[in-house]
Amino acid sequence: MEPIQVGQYNKLTVSRKVDFGFYLEDGGEGILLPKRFAPRSLRLGDEISVFVYHDSDNRLIATTQKANAVVGEIAKMKAVAVTPQGAFLDWGLMKDLFVPKSKQIMGMQVGGEYLVKLYIDEQTGRVAATEKIESLLSNENLTVKEKDIVDLLVYRQSELGYVMIINNLHTGLLHSNEVFTQLAIGDRLQGFVKTIRPDNKIDLVLGKPGYQKVEDETGKILRLLEEHDGYLPYHDKSEPREIYDFFGMSKKTFKMTTGNLYKQKKIAFTKTGMQLIPPVETGE
Numbered sequence: 177m178e179p180i181q182v183g184q185y186n187k188l189t190v191s192r193k194v195d196f197g198f199y200l201e202d203g204g205e206g207i208l209l210p211k212r213f214a215p216r217s218l219r220l221g222d223e224i225s226v227f228v229y230h231d232s233d234n235r236l237i238a239t240t241q242k243a244n245a246v247v248g249e250i251a252k253m254k255a256v257a258v259t260p261q262g263a264f265l266d267w268g269l270m271k272d273l274f275v276p277k278s279k280q281i282m283g284m285q286v287g288g289e290y291l292v293k294l295y296i297d298e299q300t301g302r303v304a305a306t307e308k309i310e311s312l313l314s315n316e317n318l319t320v321k322e323k324d325i326v327d328l329l330v331y332r333q334s335e336l337g338y339v340m341i342i343n344n345l346h347t348g349l350l351h352s353n354e355v356f357t358q359l360a361i362g363d364r365l366q367g368f369v370k371t372i373r374p375d376n377k378i379d380l381v382l383g384k385p386g387y388q389k390v391e392d393e394t395g396k397i398l399r400l401l402e403e404h405d406g407y408l409p410y411h412d413k414s415e416p417r418e419i420y421d422f423f424g425m426s427k428k429t430f431k432m433t434t435g436n437l438y439k440q441k442k443i444a445f446t447k448t449g450m451q452l453i454p455p456v457e458t459g460e
Contacts, residue, residue, distance in 0.1 A: 183247030183303035209238040244268040252362025279306035315376040348378030356420035406452035
């Protein structure tokens with residue numbers, strides 16, 4: 177069988193049942209899935225997806241709870257306790273996530289929210305977290321190319337816009353003129369690589385690239401028109417913020433999409449908005 181991935185989701189088979197839960201096959205004595213986290217329909221031989229981590233007694237344990245992040249991911253988490261040795265963050269599990277004092281930047285406070293990256297501690301084999309993520313991000317050897325759809329995390333604000341973490345590996349810039357909603361540190365978004373410059377600096381855009389994005393948004397605009405009796409009070413003179421708040425897209429995407437719909441004779445523009453054109457009925 178595949179090795180158990182600590183701090184990750186694993187698909188494991190139920191090997192035996194006990195009063196306090198189920199043991200899942202791991203090639204040894206088994207990993208306990210406590211009864212309170214097991215589906216009522218679970219039976220011997222079933223395969224189940226579980227998150228595996230160490231409990232307080234340093235034993236591997238499984239849960240169907242959803243962790244706030246897995247090993248290798250960067251996420252924003254809230255500190256729930258602080259000790260001289262380190263801080264504990266709300267991980268979404270029964271056990272909190274430990275951040276050693278040496279892995280903190282300014283010292284963590286209870287109630288504070290911090291961006292951290294999860295890793296496996298080499299000495300203990302347990303999952304831990306570090307706030308010192310800057311050195312773990314690099315654009316030297318890129319794993320993305322232009323037009324790639326990527327997962328983004330808001331890292332910090334800059335004079336030009338927002339520095340974003342790309343796929344937990346790289347950094348890129350989301351320029352202010354590409355932002356049409358309020359962003360906060362730790363927000364997760366999807367976007368795409370717009371440009372990779374000669375120095376490997378990356379410019380980003382939210383959403384999906386080019387006409388793939390336009391095609392996705394076409395159905396949204398037609399649906400919204402149908403839901404509003406065929407008329408919407410938005411056009412190419414509408415404010416970008418108004419368009420984003422209602423449609424969830426940039427004004428540029430809105431203009432591209434409605435322009436295509438106009439050429440296809442599916443909508444007509446009026447002085448105050450746009451009107452849905454009913455399909456022409458053809459007789460037998």
